Amino acid sequence: MRRVTLCAQLATVLLSVSIAARQKIAPPDVSAALDRIGAHVEQYYARARSVVCLETVRLQPLNSDLSPDGFGRRLVYELRVAWEPALDGDAPPEATVLRQIVTIDGRLSRLKDDPGCMDPKPVSPEPLAFLLPARRRDYIFTWAGTGRTDGRSAMMLDYRSASQKPAEVVWRDECVSVDLPGMTRGRVWVDPATGDVLRLDERLTGMYELRVPREHTRHGDPTWMMIERADSSIRYRPVAFHDPEETLMLPASIESFTVIRNSGVPRLRTTQEFSNYRRFITGGRLVR
Numbered sequence: 001m002r003r004v005t006l007c008a009q010l011a012t013v014l015l016s017v018s019i020a021a022r023q024k025i026a027p028p029d030v031s032a033a034l035d036r037i038g039a040h041v042e043q044y045y046a047r048a049r050s051v052v053c054l055e056t057v058r059l060q061p062l063n064s065d066l067s068p069d070g071f072g073r074r075l076v077y078e079l080r081v082a083w084e085p086a087l088d089g090d091a092p093p094e095a096t097v098l099r100q101i102v103t104i105d106g107r108l109s110r111l112k113d114d115p116g117c118m119d120p121k122p123v124s125p126e127p128l129a130f131l132l133p134a135r136r137r138d139y140i141f142t143w144a145g146t147g148r149t150d151g152r153s154a155m156m157l158d159y160r161s162a163s164q165k166p167a168e169v170v171w172r173d174e175c176v177s178v179d180l181p182g183m184t185r186g187r188v189w190v191d192p193a194t195g196d197v198l199r200l201d202e203r204l205t206g207m208y209e210l211r212v213p214r215e216h217t218r219h220g221d222p223t224w225m226m227i228e229r230a231d232s233s234i235r236y237r238p239v240a241f242h243d244p245e246e247t248l249m250l251p252a253s254i255e256s257f258t259v260i261r262n263s264g265v266p267r268l269r270t271t272q273e274f275s276n277y278r279r280f281i282t283g284g285r286l287v288r
Contacts, residue, residue, distance in 0.1 A: 030141055030157065036195030037188075038133045045083040045095050045126075047248065054276040055079040055099065059118050062267040069267075075119060076103040079274070081126055095126035117175035118265060120272075128197070130159075131188075138162055149189045149199045150235060160185040160205070167208065171216055174264070178227065180208055196249065197236075204230040222262040229259035239277045250277060 060072035083095040099122050101109040129135055144156035164182030186202035208227045217223060237252040254272040 030143055033155070033157070033190065033195065034131070034136060034141060035133070037131050037190060037197060038136065040195050040197070041128050041131050042085075044128075044248075045081065046085065048081040048250075049083055050280045051248070051250070052078060052080045052278050052280070053250070053274050054102070055120075056273045056275070057120060058271045059116070060269045060271075061265045062269055064267070066267070066269075073116060073119075074103075074105050075101065077101055077120070083126070095129050097124040097126050098122070099124070118268060118270070121177075127200075131197070144187060147189065152191070152198055154189040154198050155192045157188045157190060158185070159188065167210075169210065171213065174216060176210070176212075176216070176225075178208070178210060180204070180227070183208065184230075198249075199236070200234045202232050225263050226261040227258075228261055229257065231258075232256040241277075241279045244281075246279075250274065 055077045057075040057077065058072055059075075061069040063069045077099040079097060079099050081095060082098050099120055101113075101115075101122075103109060104113060130139055138161060139159045140162050141157050141159045144158045147154055147156050161182040161184065167183075168179040168181070170177045183205050184202050185205050186200060188197055189199040190197055204227065210225045210227065212221070212223050212225060214223075232254060233256075234254045235252050236249045238247050239250045240247045251272075251274045253274070254270075256270040256272075258268050258270075260266055260268075
């Protein structure tokens, strides 16, 4: 299930192949298109287990006019995807994004460093899982026409949750993580020739009021917060590997923006950039 969280926007991985410019695309059979997309996601998970990269995260608080509010925070992680195929009769596997902190604001991470409230989590759900066949029933998909993204023609599918579930709120000292299953909608840009996903945008469908427990407030602090906005846009680029030759579409960047009234950081822009992709092959050899 896709999640909106105060702590971090999730890193993710997708596939993409470019197509001829100005290609006209007929409305597809949405169910058949989703079958192809889900198959590509499963194939990607199987291949992405052998890929690692560096993720550079910039967290920038903003003023009401969206200008920078003070200095931001810069984090560098080593990142990979973990996933195991399901065996016959087993429940569908969970794909996760695994992060290992490398540097904080340009210096090497130390064991005593505590993560910030808005830092990405060490283990995050991989958001493409909602396109897998076993998860698809939780969403409603509709044809949204054709368009272009980053110079590539694409067909577009809109999606929303089929039902709304209770929010999940977890407090850790002065930090809070809020998952809002069923309160997001988005759009997927898809290569019509291959079924590969080119781009994924998502936004919150409404505001959510969060009560702050007494033990997590100080004298005079507001006793509630309001999540007013949470947007994200994920883009991808081809990455070539050698020995053996292989090209995968992997994330280039994620841009996120949140507005949370009465929080310590009421407006936050998060930028995640991915670089230095490497691939492990048989025998543990590392190939760039």
